[in-house]
Amino acid sequence: MKDLNLDDFALFAQIAAAHSFSTVARERNVDASRISRGMARIEAACGLRLAHRTTHSLSLTEEGEVFLEHARRILDEYAQLRDGFGGRSQQIVGTVRISVSQLLAEYVLIPKLHLLGTQHPGLTVELQVEDRVVDMADESIDIAIRAGVEPAQASVARLLGHHGRALYASPAYLRRHGTPKCVEDLSTHRLISNASTRTHNQWNFHVNGASTLLNIRGHVQVNSSASVVALALAGAGIARINDVLGQSLVAQGKLKSVLPKVVEPGSNSIHAVILSTRHRAPKLLATMDFLQTCFGLFTKHPTV
Numbered sequence: 001m002k003d004l005n006l007d008d009f010a011l012f013a014q015i016a017a018a019h020s021f022s023t024v025a026r027e028r029n030v031d032a033s034r035i036s037r038g039m040a041r042i043e044a045a046c047g048l049r050l051a052h053r054t055t056h057s058l059s060l061t062e063e064g065e066v067f068l069e070h071a072r073r074i075l076d077e078y079a080q081l082r083d084g085f086g087g088r089s090q091q092i093v094g095t096v097r098i099s100v101s102q103l104l105a106e107y108v109l110i111p112k113l114h115l116l117g118t119q120h121p122g123l124t125v126e127l128q129v130e131d132r133v134v135d136m137a138d139e140s141i142d143i144a145i146r147a148g149v150e151p152a153q154a155s156v157a158r159l160l161g162h163h164g165r166a167l168y169a170s171p172a173y174l175r176r177h178g179t180p181k182c183v184e185d186l187s188t189h190r191l192i193s194n195a196s197t198r199t200h201n202q203w204n205f206h207v208n209g210a211s212t213l214l215n216i217r218g219h220v221q222v223n224s225s226a227s228v229v230a231l232a233l234a235g236a237g238i239a240r241i242n243d244v245l246g247q248s249l250v251a252q253g254k255l256k257s258v259l260p261k262v263v264e265p266g267s268n269s270i271h272a273v274i275l276s277t278r279h280r281a282p283k284l285l286a287t288m289d290f291l292q293t294c295f296g297l298f299t300k301h302p303t304v
Contacts, residue, residue, distance in 0.1 A: 003045050009075055012071050016068050019058050020058060092283050098143045098145065099141045107245050109145070109294060143291070145160070147268055160271060160291060161295050170232060183207060190236065191239075194223070205264060
């Protein structure tokens, strides 16, 4: 292998993530032919075919997958070296890619994100907002914020706090349908279920010293926690919602607690996760410190 530089490795990783020359060309604001020539140069330097090309997409060969693994390692090591020396000047610079669920992004992170920019103006944040567990290495994610998911062994995790879940409904819904007085009353109400995971629809209660579990199949079913909250706010029914968020919305007069004396909220941890190969990068440590402050509401009101 010869005549490859750092930008070649970055270009290859970008092509592999996008599966398309034209997408990378748009991201770099250059002609697609230039990206194609760059790929050809990389393959010529390796003496190997690294990708299968079709009219509309691109996929890596077995050799390309191996090359990609090495390219990412080289880019990570360079980033750590750069950040390490940058840390000596006490300036936090660079881009941090954060994966976070829609609910935590919308109600916790985004309202406070401007404070990170104030603290570290040289820092750029890219949010990947979706309700799934990402492959951090494959998708070039620096930090993943995960609730109720155990961090992988190849990662370093920082506990941001805990939360439970309780039942809530809008004042408008309760005016129309009445307020449940006991668990049995739920059978006459419209319920909202979360199809993203089975455990979200296991509603736990503690009545007269005994635990009761209801497996809920809602009248309205969605696969997003943020959509569950939106439906509850819109008066579509009773929903099981993160209790810290729920209490915040109760304080704003937007929701009311349902059966608060008998609901068992449980406890879920919220972690910020970094791959173990990157956990000393100053920009990531600074972002983790910010996240711990940002999620302080959960830390101050843990459910244990």
